[in-house]
Amino acid sequence: MAKLPPKSMPLHSTPAAADGQLNTHTALPKGVMRWVLTTNHKEIGTLYLLFSLSMFFVGGVFALVVRAELFQPGLQLIDPEFFNQMTTMHGLIMVFAAVMPAFTGLANWMIPLQIGAPDMALPRLNNFSFWLLPVAFTLLLSTLLMPGGGPNFGWTFYAPLSTTYAPASTTFFILAIHIAGISSILGAINIIATILNMRAPGMRLMDMPLFVWTWLITAFLLIAVMPVLAGVITMMLMDINFGTNFFNAAGGGDPVLFQHLFWFFGHPEVYIMILPAFGIVSAIIPTFARKPLFGYTSMVYATAAIALLSFLVWAHHMFLVGLPLVAELFFMYSTMLIAVPTGVKVFNWVTTLFRGSISFEPPMLFALAFVVLFTIGGFSGIMLAIAPADFQYHDTYFVVAHFHYVLVPGAIFAIMAGAYYWLPKWTGHYPNERLAQWHFWLSVIGVNLTFFPMHFAGLAGMPRRIPDYALQFADFNMVSSIGAFFFGTSQLLFVIVVVICVRGGKKAPAKAWEGAEDLEWSVPSPAPLHTFERPPKFERSTS
Amino acid sequence: MRALRYWSTYIAVLPFLVPTASYAWNMPIGVTDVSGDIYRLHMTIFWICVAIGLLVFGAMFYSLFRYRHAKGAKAAHFHENTLVEVLWTAIPVLILVAMAVPATATLKQMYDPSDADLDVMITGQQWRWRYEYMGENVAFTSSLSTPRVQISGEEKRGETYLLDVDNPLVLPVNRKVRFLMTSDDVIHSWWVPELAVKQDAVPGFINENWVRINEPGIYRGQCAELCGMDHGFMPVVVHAIEEKAFDEWIAERKAAAEKEISGIDRDWKLAELMERGQATYEAICVSCHQPGGKGSPPAFPALAGNEQLIADQAWHLDRVINGVSGAAMPAFRDTLNPVEIAAVVTYTRNAWGNDTGDVVQPSVVAEQVDQ
């Protein structure tokens, strides 16, 4: 019997929860304390998403400072020292405070709803994991005001630039990353516990929606690699404050060891930021093509394969540090291999569209743009995997173009797609379609205007992370800067759409999208505070 | 206000600028056999990606137009087909193997620095390069020579803006040159696109790479690994010249170096040390300690009016020779010769109102360096 994503069953939802009959939490704290103390997965999900959105703008402003300085050759607005702090902070904030918490927020909201669980398995831990984040990033941002400035060594913080030669605030940076890392690990434990223990009776692992599957695998990746990050920053802490020489060559240490450790964390981290995006897109495309996903099973296996391979490719970030030939060849081959399961995913999405009945609501627009633009980022990824060619590409704007294609129209477009897809469930209203379309088209134009010219700048020879550049790169940079302001400004539209959607708009029924099949569409829109207090009976659909 | 004017003019002229740009926008073919191989590899893979892209996006956009809900398309319900799934796993594997074969061959060639005619040691320093022709007794540092007024925009920017140095690396054509790369402080990366050589200079490690240049010319590049404040301001310039001219050039440099060393023992005058010292200061020290010795605290202390420096000549000399452990100040005992150290210390002790009147003799420095 063929397996299909689960079908919605409005009969098994728990409308009783809507009027609070089953609600035993009688005295909810009021005002701010309600949000500080909440253990409800939906409220915590909302907190995560709002935090992520605000950090998206903070990181975005840093990026715009960088792009403003790079608008033309010469130093006009900021000095090189502050420029380095801006590129570093932009990267750190976007990775750790915008993209990762956004996915955790979506997981909090949607995983219990998609598996028919009443809440996350460990609700108080859930509250704690969230509230660690504002602490971590307040600390991180405060380093910008400290004497000597904030972190200025790039988001990859290579030693010894980040140890012996680092500003005094680096110890605070380490503490901030430790706190954010603990938050991620606790969040991951909670997600695994929820998925493994709290599925609706009858729902097997291979019945779970792909967003749940991709998050389950992502959570295992997090638990595997966040401790490695914690280890490497602890070694930095020791080098800076306690006289050890892990990374100090003058004391017998090894700066290349830093990079091995960092990228053993860093490469799986890249997939942590993209696997849940695959899950979101795999939910949206079948919904709006009104046709089941072509290969559910192969999607699950491809996700697992990508996750396993991600532990074997880390040194492709280090092709230039002087690795021996056999190591270069091993990491080149293993990296190229990742193209296979990634290709399987793209082929699956395209085949799902084939002979479907396709409509173009905002979530679908973002999902389709994701498929095209993420694939372009994948192509430059294959090029970068070719070690001899990487001797030219490495550390240039070609790399900057590559990872922004997989992260902005990749991860962030998928998050936007997810937000538009589930906003009716969260708020009970459809997002304003006109505005959402404007947001989509401006974003697509802006993102390509910003990042496509970077391919050319990099191939022509522009290194990354420089505050000023030779004249032959001027035109590409000007276009990128204009694109960046265009893209950045158009994201304000998203805020407007969300605010309007929360306050009103076209009412959404329980099943907000005609082709939507998963369990979350069986509960009312907006989803009441407590859902599935009695577990729904999961029935596998057949075809 | 000035910034605003810049912006508005640029936005207005942008549509005319873009099409007239005759600049490079692809990887250079370069002037070595390896750089040509890499270029062809790059283009081959690029076109393979374009072909796959056309197929995938073609199928996708066909489906999007053909099966629109708005046009009454009825969804089929097929899913899972083993043959299709095996094919789209196997075919990419074959394509990847086809890419890996030439890539492996090129990489093997790049990893063979044997039988070099000349060894050059390249040392990265914040923020300049030091070149040493091994066994030739010729060594010098190479720093950015683009005037600061061009960076600030007070002067028109030249064609090679940010890509000019005081002392370029001179190399012969048609000879195999082996590079040995390391660093005195943080990780740098020495890169010249036309030579397809980019290699990290890592403190405590010596990395190898090599080049055989086919055409004489001037080839420019930059440091590629973030190395701190002036990472964007440490260019690389290579002059590739004919073999005969190179032999003459190196003989000349060798003679000059020997002459300088023989001058260590004589008594140097304040004025000549000041002149020498100013040149060294502007090539080596200025990037951290700033013009006028102003410094940029807390990382880089001011030298002008620095009380400890003025009071204690021995302390001052020791810091220049041996560096400051745990801070950005490197030891210059191996990278500057005694004349240069004596000159720059003398200069620093007398410039910008420090006026100590001290004259540090190269012979004194030489003694201390030898200890």
Ligand SMILES: [Cu+2]
């Ligand atoms: Cu450098």
